[in-house]
Amino acid sequence: MRELIGSLEAGRAVVAGVLSGTSGDGIDVGLARFAVRRGERGFRLWRCAPLSFETLPFPGDLAPRVRAALDGRCGGARELALFGRDLGRAFGAAAREVAGRAGLRLELVGSHGLTVYHHDGSEDHGPASLQLGDGDFAAEAAGCCVVSDFRQRDMACGGEGAPISALADDLLFAREPRPLGVLNLGGMANLTVLGDRGGETLSFDTGPAGSLLDGLARRLLDAPLDRDGACAAAGRPDEAFVRACLAHPFFDRAPPKSTGRDTFGEAWLDEICERAAADGPWRPDGDPADFLASAVEIVAEAVGDSLTRLPEPPGRLLLAGGGVHNRALRAALERRLGSPLETTAAVGIDPDAREALVFATLAARCLLGEGVTRTTATGAEEGRVLGKISPPAR
Numbered sequence: 001m002r003e004l005i006g007s008l009e010a011g012r013a014v015v016a017g018v019l020s021g022t023s024g025d026g027i028d029v030g031l032a033r034f035a036v037r038r039g040e041r042g043f044r045l046w047r048c049a050p051l052s053f054e055t056l057p058f059p060g061d062l063a064p065r066v067r068a069a070l071d072g073r074c075g076g077a078r079e080l081a082l083f084g085r086d087l088g089r090a091f092g093a094a095a096r097e098v099a100g101r102a103g104l105r106l107e108l109v110g111s112h113g114l115t116v117y118h119h120d121g122s123e124d125h126g127p128a129s130l131q132l133g134d135g136d137f138a139a140e141a142a143g144c145c146v147v148s149d150f151r152q153r154d155m156a157c158g159g160e161g162a163p164i165s166a167l168a169d170d171l172l173f174a175r176e177p178r179p180l181g182v183l184n185l186g187g188m189a190n191l192t193v194l195g196d197r198g199g200e201t202l203s204f205d206t207g208p209a210g211s212l213l214d215g216l217a218r219r220l221l222d223a224p225l226d227r228d229g230a231c232a233a234a235g236r237p238d239e240a241f242v243r244a245c246l247a248h249p250f251f252d253r254a255p256p257k258s259t260g261r262d263t264f265g266e267a268w269l270d271e272i273c274e275r276a277a278a279d280g281p282w283r284p285d286g287d288p289a290d291f292l293a294s295a296v297e298i299v300a301e302a303v304g305d306s307l308t309r310l311p312e313p314p315g316r317l318l319l320a321g322g323g324v325h326n327r328a329l330r331a332a333l334e335r336r337l338g339s340p341l342e343t344t345a346a347v348g349i350d351p352d353a354r355e356a357l358v359f360a361t362l363a364a365r366c367l368l369g370e371g372v373t374r375t376t377a378t379g380a381e382e383g384r385v386l387g388k389i390s391p392p393a394r
Contacts, residue, residue, distance in 0.1 A: 001391055004107055004145055008367055009043045011035050014051065014104045016095040016142075017360030019112035020087075020133075022187025022261060023210040023322055024070045025224070026055040027090060029098040030356030031106075034171075034364050043368050045171050048361060052102040053353035056094045062086060069116045069132070070187075071266045080132070087114055088134035092141025109146045110363025110387070111138050112355075118162060118260030121253065129161045129260075139390035147363035147387040154373055159380025162258040163190035165354070166203030167372040167386070168361035170194060172354065173318075176347055181307070181314030183333075184355065185323025187211040188259060189303055192377075193314050202310070203377040204255035207248075207302035208264035209323050212295050215269045220288035229296065229328030235289030237297040238281035245272055245298050251305065256379040293328065300332035307337065320344045320354040362386055 007013040017030045035047040058066060065083060074080055091111045099106035113131030121127070135148030151161035169182055169192045178199065182192040189209040193202040210225075217226045226232055250259055276282040281290035307313055317337070323329050324343045334341055343351040365372055371383030 001145070004392070005367055007107055008034070008364055009036055013107040013364070014099060015108045015110065015360040015364050016099060016106055017110045017112075017356035017358060017363070018091045018095050018138075019355055019359055020058075020066065020114045021355060022070065022115060023214060024066045024114075024187075025322070026057050027094040028055050028352070028356045029053065029094050030353040030360055031099060031102060031104060032357055032360045034361070036368075044370055045361065045364055045368070047174060048172055048357060050349065050353060050357060051104065052098060053350050053356065054098045054101075055352070056097065059090055059093070062090055066114060069114065070261055072261070074116055084132040084134050085137050087132050088137030089141045091133050092138035092146065095142045106142060106144050108144060108363055108367065109138060109142050110150075110359035110361070110366075111135060111146055111148045112150060112359045113148060115260060117262060118258065120250065120259050120263040121160075121257060127155045127159075127161055129155060135388060135390040139392060143393070145367070145392045146390040147366045148390065149388040150359070150362055150386045152388075153384050153386050154378050154380045157373065157381040157384050159373060159378035160256050160258040161378065162260075163192070163203050163205060164362070164378065164386065165190065165358045166192040166201050166377045167374065168358040168365075170201065171361050172349055172357055173347060177315065179312055179314045181317040182344065182354075183303060183317055183319050185209045185299075185319060185321040185326075185329065186355065187261065188264070189299060189323070190258075191303070191306060193310060195312070200376040201374050202255065204306070205258045206306040207251060207259065207299065209299050209321070209329075211261055211264050212269070212299065213292070213323070213326065213329070215266070216288070216292055216295055219269070219273065220282075220291065226292055226326065226328075229326035231289050232292035232296045232326070232328035233331070235281070235287075235291070235293030237294040238290060241276060241280035241294050242297045242301060244275065246301055246305075251302055256377065258378075296326070296328045296332045299323075299329060300336045303333060304336035318342055318344045318347065320349070320351040322352065324351045
């Protein structure tokens, strides 16, 4: 461990961030090195230099097991234990494979895991969340140190546990003028607002994104997604239906707030499909374009409403996550916000890689003992170190 920490402090260490998001479309692996500075409180990350990014398919039978878990069919204790073991192995092996293909020696992995449960703010006695993908199995498969289980400490000290990407965005976008907004369009949509230098960092989920759009595509198009948003772009949204869906109480909650598929998953999709068929934009034997167009508007309206409620809107908003490839969604966001939007690629961060780079950053910060929690971001007490460490074998 001393050798690893020394490598981090010298800026040599290759660090991987690994996750499978709530879209469940594969294993994202991002590699980076970090420039480090020494200050009054020890070594701290200063700059991130992305090196490589890939999305790998799940090995073996993991893909259908992931889909089942995301849809709320996790099984019993035995199935969960085996699933967590197998995911850990897959995450570690994926990091090792991507590093090997890039000709790099991997020294540290930040593994977020797969979220199979996340509270909606209504749990008695505080929030709870569960990410599967055991860090020890990941460390053995990766052949290096792994930091995992990042959300738990944030919740233990009063936070929502998500979205924790804001706790790394200050580094990933360190060179950009503030205030800056970063909107991640993953399974859930979440927003980071980096305030003026030394100012507050805000972060919260705005509502569903891919969980809604991809969930409907599986049902209506018999496809994993509406590629490029082509079907949605051909439809017209039903404004009354959109308003009815946005009446869900989550959208009126004040930040900090977070959500997941237990709120906006299969059961919610059942409800809105029934509503759409009864008096909305869809019939089971009809064209789904208007329904998908309405779903895109739900995502865009939730984002737009969240931005209008901010005390100081960001001067610039950058998009990240898989939703950037949905042209209908980007067009709806631009209409709602009244201006063209760029992705994080405009500032040197691959929008597909941003979440992986977040967990690479948080892993490196954990090893250096850097407290990252922010009350304005997740509601947590200030300055806690996130993550649990699985040391390397040697």
